[in-house]
Amino acid sequence: MTVLPDDGFSLAAEFAEATQATWRDLAAGVLRKAGKDVTSTEAERALATVLEDGLTVLPLYTAETAAGPSTGGATSTEATTGTGTTTSTATAARPTDAATGFPGFAPFTRGRRPEGTAADGWEVRQRHDRPDPVRTNEAILSDLENGVAALWLSLGDSGIPVDGLATALKGVYLDLAPVVLDAGPRTEEAAGAFLRLAEERGTATPLGNLGADPLGHAARTGAHDAVEALTASAVSLARRCHTSHPGLRALTVDALLYHEAGGSAAQELGCSLATGTALLRSLTDAGLDVEAALGQLEFRYAATADQFLTIAKFRAARLLWARVAEVCGAPAAGGQRQHAVTSPVMMARRDPWVNMLRTTVASLAAGVGGADAVTVLPFDHALGLPDAFARRIARNTSTILVEESHVGRVADPAGGSWYVERLTEDLADAAWAWFQEIERAGGQAAALRSGLVAERTAATWRERRRKLATRREPVTGVSEFPLLTEDPVVRDPAPAAPGGGLPKVRRDEPFEALRARSDAHLAATGARPRIFLAALGPAAAHTARAGFAANLFQAGGIEPVHDPVSVDATTAADAFAASGADLACICSSDALYAELAAPVAVALKAAGARQIYLAGRPGDQRESWEEAGVDAFVSLGSDAVALLTAALDRIGVA
DSSP states (O other), X not given: OOOOOSSSOOTTTXXXXXXXXXXXXXXXXXXXXXXXXXXXXXXXXXXXXXXXXXXXXXXXXXXXXXXXXOSSOOOOEEEEOTTSOEEEEOOOOOOSHHHHOOTTSTTOTTOSSTTTTTTTOSEEEEEEOOSOHHHHHHHHHXXXXXXXXXXXXXXXXXXXXXXXXHHHTTTOOTTTSOEEEEOGGGHHHHHHHHHHHHHHTTOSSOOEEEEEOHHHHHHHHOOGGGHHHHHHHHHHHHHHHHHHOTTEEEEEEEOHHXXXXXXXXXXXXXXXXXXXXXHHHHHHHTTOOHHHHHTTEEEEEEEOSOHXXXXXXXXXXHHHHHHHHHHTTOGGGOOOOEEEEEOSTTOOSSSGGGHHHHHHHHHHHHHHHTOSEEEOOOTTGGGSSOOHHHHHHHHHHHHIIIIISOGGGSSSTTTTOHHHHHHHHHHHHHHHHHHXXXXXXXXXXXXXXXXXXXXXXXXXXXXXXXXXXXXXXXXBTXXXXXXXXXXXXXXXXXXXXXXXXXXXXXXXXHHHHHHHHHHHHHHHHSSOOEEEEEEBSOHHHHHHHHHHHHHHHHTTTOEEEOOSSOBOTTTHHHHHHHHTOSEEEEEOOHHHIIIIIHHHHHHHHHTTOSEEEEESOOXXXXXXXXXXXXXXXXXXXXXXHHHHHHHHHHTTOX
């Protein structure tokens, strides 16, 4: 091994010093070659990405940009603790080295516990909602024998019957495997059944969470009048857990439902803060001290395939909750216990195997972000009740990350990254501003009742739907690279989720509706709707746009027919007639369009094409091509949902 002398020698000594100014000059040069007239000072912003909540992600981060002014814009407000004391709540501290601190210490950005998850990884928590208690018990035991550490049980009308809880938990050691209940309005009944079961089995210290979530129930169902009674029941359970069951928490702050309603990351965090604060007030009003009240709460958040935003979200959630605990007078007790659930919104029904990739990235991000417990939803979650294979893959996803990749052995592995620290702070500021707005509106209960939360999450989802429709946010297997010949995956139907409140959205919804129309047409006629790809010239000229058009139309369930490989004005009509299609799309290079697009369009229209598309932007030739018979143009950024809907309508597909 060669040892370098300790004389300041550097392997980079012969290279010019790299500076941010140099990078900007080079980036501006590349952008100008791409036709964008930008200066060096404008290059960074030209390459920036704008996220929801007004957050901006830069292409390059330095120590200066990480410590620069935030985009959140949060200001101070007032929060009232349960003791009646009113205290000024300042904006969340910037996560610099000093503010971020150490794992296990306020403000807990770097983790709730000093050791993080280094000892045994995060808690692998599997969800069960099959109404048959016997089959559920079989699945539970299989999970616990193969890597699952905790159970999340949906009880009542949306899952396992409450009177079947003992059967479902047969053979489960309640002092070894934490059990988290999710029973909605039947929480008190389910909690009583669980505690009786523990007593009957002689379990001195059952572990888990009784799952009381009065404001979450109101958000899901619109049953706002039940909040007061459910809160009183939740407080009673919390007092019981505090005095008699130290291994149990009583309440869950479920922010997952705001994500499922289409809310942004900041909206999810802000609603969780408002809900947690409301519960703290109720608990302290009932006589619990602040430390005890904080210890009765667990927070549930969505983990998405947006890896860095998810990491930042879990870090920001701890930072923000630590601020609430500080204002309430218990900064050392402000470590937020977090349960991450891979996003139901991102789960697709078509080509569901891709969901395995999504949940892998999401669970990795949740673990890196410091979540205490992670639930990986099975890849067939959107289709109904999971089968044994899907549950196995779900639990093994976390097992591989913890046991083989050792992700949990490093405390806050993303900490210190200029990008992650900046994103954590900006997201915290945006969430804090939303939390303040909810507080000014009277708190979470009032914001739900008035429709404020519903309006904001709906507005966020409308904007995101636009990105999905234009495929600016692609969904692999659905809006991009769909597989029309896939065999459908069929599962037993899952119990109906409670409704009447905030909606549950999915990214695949508009494209799923189009595919369903195509499926119905296939069932009725024996063939899918078809589009003929009229490719002009050699493969080098038309392949890119033909591939683009084929991908686009398949997203709507329209089968592309690309045979023969190339046509011209003399062969297009016969090829179209042989394709069995009603639609046609001309595909080639701009140079060949100038020569061949118009005569080919005339030939296709004469052959009976009911709608003719041209792949590409028309430029100054739009009028001449439309006169020749081109009805519409398809290109990057087009509203794919509107275009595909119109195409199916045009050929009479119901």
